[in-house]
Amino acid sequence: MSATPRRALLVIDVQNEYVTGDLPIAYPDVQTSLANVGRAIDAARAAGVPVVVVQNFAPAESPLFARGSVGAELHPVVASRQRDHYVEKALPSAFAGTDLAAWLTAHNIDTLAVAGYMTHNCDASTVFDATHAGLAVEFIEDASGSVPYENAAGAASAEEIHRVFKVVMHSRFAAVASTDAWIAALDAGVPLERDNIYASNQRARASQVAA
Template structure:
């Protein structure tokens, strides 16, 4: 099943305004998935597989929300506040990439695809929040751009549990596959190291890369 894949692990929007207690758009269960995501991240790093964080950010002037706020979303991830910061239990490490974004999909008006092409990636393992918003939007765009998509159910959380389950069902119907965490670890550990990553990046302390 996993032959000849060149995967990357995508960690979507694990930020204070979606994960922390009292957050404006807190996803129930988001704190509980940090450990499972980190386990996948450690497996990917050891195997030499790219790890990419996305980070939603909005200007303090609120000029880049578009129509989002018209449909009931509260203000979130404003630059100059702690909201866009990564949740402390799961922050990027040396050699991992950070892709800032303004909208739901990690592909929309970002350079994620440029990064993936540069790394020779053809398969995405999706984790993070919210399953029914940014994870689903990213899965749809990825599939339309001819990337294989896997979503790890133990590593995602939705805005509600019902929406989480509905989004997973929708993704499995047409946009990708639901891959249990154990199988995701197998995929990562059995895949050849990405030749475009430096061995020095694996597990070493230091600055993260920004794809901005």
């Protein structure tokens, strides 16, 4: 990777389903994350960084993201802004069955910044795939969000899910930062500070001993 990152901003699934539909983002506050998505797009465009918009579709009979439904439409925060590339997907990762990898290669992108929904599903899947593809990855934590779950494996709040996934991502898969910190790094043309599994674990063990 070059000293000055060759970034692209990937805006994943900012669709009505997560705002006014049947899968409302619960943490962080969706209006806050939407505003930060808009800020990230505007900053990227001002810096000449390409913006890639991803939209998820399910079959017409699906209860979520059904093709042709209002819920599947891009939210106006994204739909009203210009983009450089568009990706339609049907699986969690934006790389699965799409031309994203080829487009990034063709545009010499070495650093992928990820925003949008959901932290633990499409964002995480995309972050993992991007890391495995050799890209440096940045995750904009307050321009994303999670929902709560309860199933046979247990229950977790949206805040718990979002927090745990961003900690795991920062330990190996992505540099996790706020929108403010990401824009500052973008304006300075520098990479975000990264971490690693060893250091993350050593800190946790030291904290446990201290407690």
